[in-house]
Amino acid sequence: MDSRLRLIAINPVDRLARTIEALLVVASAPLSVGELAHATQDEPERVEAALELLRDRYAEERSGIVLEEVAGGFAFRASRDASEACARLFERPVDRGLSQAALETLAIIAYLGPCSRPEIARIRGVAADSAVASLVERGLVAEAGRERGAGGAVRYRTTPLFERVFGLESLASLPRLDDLAADREELRERLLEVAAARVS
């Protein structure tokens, strides 16, 4: 009722913290102390004090909303114990299979070990860029250094997720291709030979 009374009752930093809460829940990018100070028309020092309060309130284990300091400033994120629920919220429908190009590329990397894109392209007879990119996005292959050190082409290897999806204990449990070659090197040579013959 009495405005002077209310001013005393509400801790001013707490009030500032509430406004910052509101700004953070609307923002689609992290907000810096400067941006928050501009929006609230308040001192950066007081904004920092309010953020300290919020960091405490929105802490892991204490709240589902967690205040995080990242490169660009401050932003809310989901707490770690909600990560499974978040994954279900954002999940996409399960893909039933891979494209022929992805399957061939994956087979080459799985059987021959780390391979570069030019090498895969030579074996398949077509560019491998988009197939490799889709396998990286799916997490089935990952970068594994470069050919002949720095400057060479990036090489790719299969990931533990690949083994899980294909129900393999390790790469050693891939179906054997003894009828094609005795070992990995022989297999590589044979694939390159066939590719060269196919072109001619």
Next chain:
Amino acid sequence: MDSRLRLIAINPVDRLARTIEALLVVASAPLSVGELAHATQDEPERVEAALELLRDRYAEERSGIVLEEVAGGFAFRASRDASEACARLFERPVDRGLSQAALETLAIIAYLGPCSRPEIARIRGVAADSAVASLVERGLVAEAGRERGAGGAVRYRTTPLFERVFGLESLASLPRLDDLAADREELRERLLEVAAARVS
């Protein structure tokens, strides 16, 4: 330390409420009870109980983050007293208001359901093309198939963003047209009088 002790200490609905908090803070659109139940793998009834808890915690005047029921689901927004601060930092989806033509077109689409531009023009008595284009650009209406299948005029419907911007729980919360135009009988009688005038 003792896991049994912690299980007793944390109220399970409170735990669910925390997960829901986390989901709402990262969601891009309002989440329905069904979506929340799927993501948390919990019963809709318990989700509703948790939302009740959150509605109390994230209430206007009490928190900078406010839980609202809108566009067929639940979502966080900024408290109204943070509006000025928000206006310094963000842009409104509908900033300078809408023209009379755009408002009439929006009303027609919202009340009559999917409508084509010729239909809107018939009701308004003038072409609706630029009004429809401005509403599409603002994301308030979107294409919704064609009249009589392929080849017909494109029809438009309102978007969830429309419901959110206008603070509607759903399209069903629009006021009834009959309540808005209580004097329609008066208009009808006047026109009939005009027609009858020639007989006398």
Next chain:
Amino acid sequence: MRELELDLDAFEGPFDLLLALLLREELEPREVDVASIVVAFAEQLAQRDEIDLEACGEFLVLVAALLELKARFLLPDEAAELDALEPEEAAEELARRLTEYRRLKAAAAWLAERLSAERDRWFRLGPAPLQPRAERRLAPQSPAALADALRALASLPPSVSLGHLALRFPPVSRFLERFRALLARRRVFDFDQEVGALSRVEQAVAFLALLELRRAGEVTLSQGAPFAPIRVSRAADERIRQWTAGSA
């Protein structure tokens, strides 16, 4: 004759004008200066960039209805034999349309009020800054598929005479059907990826089918550079934009 005060600023269409006129209590049909309504409408049209035939048609119907009412009022006796159309019918139709429009005008006013009342409600448009990444998941796969793929790469196709191959062109229709089915499920596909596993002859026929679809306007093709993968997309893409962060 009464002077008509036409407020051109508030004029949004023929219905607004008629409503304003008819709802003015003291106005009688014989006092309506139809000519000034036509002039007002013509001026309104002149301010627009293009002529809207639909609006003109609507306007003509309304002015005709008004003229008929007025003519019958001015010439009560002859009017009965002039036309088969009942004036009550014309009035009824006019009343129905004006009522419909009036209700929607009231709805528009409600929306405008609501919009200004909700101006202090701010919410996030678009994804959260630290939104978890959506993961693409894959159903369990059989390792035998890997072995088969590699075995196919490691063996040369049986050499057959080219003359024989030439006789075995697969029908173009097969690829037409296949691409149409594919586009029913997917908006865009990569041509090279789709036909990568086929023989050269089949690839050539598939390419003919692709050109056929493009000629019919069913697909659009794009290619980043010569020999780059060809992307095929549905011509009439009707994705619905749901959440847009578009600002005013």
